[in-house]
Each structure stands twice: as C-alpha cells, then as structure tokens.
Amino acid sequence: MSENGNRKTLAIEASGLAKSFGETRAVDGVDLAVRTGTVYGVLGPNGAGKTTTIRMLSTLLLPDAGSARVLGYDVEREPDEVRGVVSLTGQLASVDEDLTGRENLILLGRLYGLKRDRAKARAAELLEAFGLADAAGRLVKTYSGGMRRRLDISASLVITPQVLFLDEPTTGLDPRSRNQVWDIIRTLVDGGTTILLCTQYLEEADQLADGIAVIDHGRVIAEGTPGQLKASVGSGALHVRLLDPDDRPRAEAVLQRNLDSVHREHDPAALSASCSDAERGAEAVAALSAEGIGIADFSLGQPSLDEVFLALTGRPPDEAEGEGQTDTDDRQEAA
C-alpha cells in the first residue's frame, strides 16, 4: 500500500475513468474518492454506467482511459493485488446455480486457499449466519431471490474482503429480503469493510451510504452526502393518485397553493410535490378532499430517482419509464 497519507484513508480512488463499447461511451470520465470503512453509493438509472464502473474497479474490464486504485493498487497494473483485497457481488447472481449453497461456499473457500476442513467449517458458519442453514443442501437454482442474494453476499465474505463491490444488491427483492440485505451491509461496514454500492434507489443510498455520486450517461452529475443531495432535491415528496385522471388539472392547482414544485407523473392520475413537512402534506391532502377531488391513495416519502434527476438535470432519467430492465443493464452497457 502507498505510504502517502491521503491514499491510506482512501479505499477507492478513480480519476477520469472511461470505457466505450463501440459508439457508446458507457463511462465517460468518472472520478471517485471513497474513504476507507465507508459505504459509497453510486446512484443512477439503468445504462448510466454503474455496472461498467464496477467492472473496471474490480479488474473485469480494462479502462480505455483514466486510472483507478483500490487500496493503493492500480487496477490495470496490479490486477492480482486488487483481486486479493476485493469481492464482487454482481448484478447477475454470481453464484453457481447448479451447485448447492454449501458447495458454492466450500468451492470458494478452497479457491481462497483454505484447507478442506476449514473451508467446510467456514461454509457452515456463513450459511448459519445468513439464515441459509436449512437450504444448504439444495441446489441454488431452487432458491428464492432473497436467499440467492444472501448466498451471493455470503460468497463474497468467505474471506472478509477489505473492499466489497455490490451491484444493485436489492433490485427485485421483496421489502423483507431487502431489509435483511441492508442489515447485512450495515454489519459489514461496522466491521471495517469499505463498500461501493450501486443502486437505482435514492432511499437505499440514503439508508446506507455515507457519500453518494449520482451518475448519468457515464458521468458524475452530483456528489455529496445524502443530506446534501436531498437538500438540493427537496427532502421529501407527497405523491397523490387521483380516482379520476380528469381531475388532475384542478388537483394540481390546489396542490400549488399548498406546496412547491408540483409536477405531473407518468401515471395520468398521479401528481407529486415537494414536501418536507408531514403536517403541510396532510393539509394539502385535506384541501383536495375539501374541493371534492377523489383520492385513490397518497404517500409521503423520499424523492424517487425520477425526482432526483428532475431536480439535478431538469429532465427525468432516460430509461425511467422502463420496467423489468434491471437485468439488462449489463447488456445495454455492453451493446
């Protein structure tokens, strides 16, 4: 590791990272500085370049330009040293579906250099800790999404990595499984592991990350703590869905009297507005009812990725309209 004092506190540092696939500039000059022992969130829509960035940092792809160091090791010149300190839980399940959970972990233990008995004991320990002991002898292809994710993460921990890359660890998970994954991430970082977390969810980055970079079209368009980011976006939002879409212009006018930056969502019956104060939100909803506007549902919550992008770039993310695209991120970026 470098003796440079600054380097010692930075687990990941990238400058000007770039990668093109044919005509597409998937990553177009990304700078990152991730302090040791923190969670750093990389937030962006599908195809923004998150996966490509992670693949370069974890030595799976060579950058076209720029440079990156992980714990002081250059990803291009010292890939083997980098591999010795990182683990990757990729977006596609990075476990072998044709083996059992236990066999996956024993195999990795052996590959990391553990003796046979130690690898077996380690596998049992991890399966127990991650709530997979009962499923240990089943083929991974029979696992639920949440179980697969937990196995995938535990596979990254056979030898505790100093730096862990997590690529959309909760995409496609139900809320309970997602909370479990979040708890695991918190425990890991408490134990001193540095985590680079790619996600599409502001809430996830907000819950877990100490610092966040928002990435779009392969560039970092905003960076800061979750607090700073939310302050620039508006710390909360009121979402209202009307019974009758025809009421939307009237409802919009009512909300504008009570709240700021009211805007129309893709759903023709839905509106959202910036709202940091629950009481004012409740008043706004009451005002809608008083006008006789029927409300199907409403919620107060954090701004969605759409709203972050709207606030930062003045437009929604390009692919925000798509559903079920999460698994194609890789291919889109590689295409």
Next chain:
Amino acid sequence: MNPDGIGTTTTTGAPPAAGSKLEAEAIRKALSATERPPRASAASAALSFGWRGMLKVKHVPEQLLDVTITPVMFVLLFTYLFGGAIAGSTGEYRDYIMPGVLVIAVLFTTVYSGIAINTDLTKGVIDRFRTLPIWSPSPLVGSLLGDCVRYLVAATVIVVLGLILGFRPDAGLPGILAAVAVVILFSFGLSWVFTTMGLVMRSPNAVMNAGFMTIFPLTFLSNVYVDPDTLPAGLEAFVNANPISHLVSASRGLMEGNVESENLIVALGTAALFTAIFAPLTNRLYRRS
C-alpha cells in the same frame, strides 16, 4: 447511514416476521472469524474447479447418458449390423473395431467441454471466478480435468461392454489401460480446440453443431471402421494422414501388444500441439470475454 444500524426498521419496509431477522451478531462473528490464508496454489485451484465439474455430474447424472449410450449403440450397431458384411464375421469385426470405438466414444465427449464453457460464460458466476486471486487459467484447466473423468467413464463403458461381448485383446488388461490412457491424453489436447470454439461462438447450440460437424467426419475418415487399403487412393492418403488414424492404430497396437512408436508419437504429439496452440488461445479469449 443510521449509526445504530442493525435492528431498525425502515419506514417503507414490511415489518420483519418473527424469526426472520438475521442474527447480526452471528454475521459479525462470522466476519471476524476469517484470516486470509496463503493463496491457493495453481494445482489446488485447478483441482477445485475439477471438483466443481464432478459435483455437476453428481447433481445431474443424466448428463452422463450421452457419454455412455452413444458408445454402446456404436459397438452393438457396428459389430452386429455391419460386422458380418464388412469382416465376414461379427467376432472378427468386433476385435477390429473395439480399439477404434474406444477412441470415437471418448473424442465425441470432448465437444461437451466447449459447450460447458459457452454455457458458463452466460452466467454471473464467471465474474466471481475472474475476481478471485487465483491462477487465471485454473477454471479452464480444472474443468478439463473434470472432463477427463467423463472421458474415463465413457472409456470404461466401452471396455466393459467389449469384455462382455468376448473381446480379449492379446496384451490383456495392461494393454487396455495403456490404450485408455493415451486416448484420454489425446482428448485432453483436443478439448482445448473445442473450448476455443466455445469462447468464440454465440450459443451452446452453435458450439454443439460446429463441434460435431468437425469431429464426425474426422472420425469417419479414419481407420476406425475399415482398413484404409480398401479406399480410393486420395481418400486413403487423407485417412493415413489423419491424426485420429494414428491414435486408433496406437490404441490397437497397445491392446494387441505390437504398438508402433510412430503412431504413439503422432498421437501424443498432436495432443501436445493442440494444447500448445489452443490452451493459450482459450486463456486469452477467456480473460477478454
């Protein structure tokens, strides 16, 4: 990030069901319990990947069916259907064809090495393997070592069936074992050709088609089934130059106890040549893809 971390529920999350909460303490303990051991040696990493191949056979034993049924069909079909017509008696033809059928049964299996690599590439687990601090060709070498066990299964089926049908070569069991060993060494070399194919082709099906389109004519245009002397001159020259013919001659020679060293040298030399060219090529393609 919430400093209290564990134990907090989020505003939008469903309440965790009783007993579903993961034991943060257990995870913490599991994390602190590992010390990084010295790196796995190249041999140990490759053997671990070989073990992975074995496990897949254990979980889906049906995949050995093609390795076992095809050769059985070949032996029975050629011995009893064509034997009388080609060699005058089924017994005589059986003795002629057995060493050759051993060769083709095992060589056909090598195509599956390419199919397996191609299938692996579509899965996320390959990314994990490539971020491990291991000797980088070990997944490839390991899976071919695992395949060698499949070759051994195919060879055993043929040999046992031959013995049941009354095949008694002069050099006895040591001769048979020597022939099996040479055939497996040749197959190890040949399978690098198919792993290269597996890395450049788009789908497992394409690998299968291209693989069998290559191996099928090459095994037929050899001395497995008929004596090359009976062939037209041009074809005879091709058959005699075919390394598979040398492998078959070596297999026959070892079983009969009269092997010519030229055949052994050509067969093993070809295997070494394939390995020297296609193993580095496979490795380079594997690292880039």
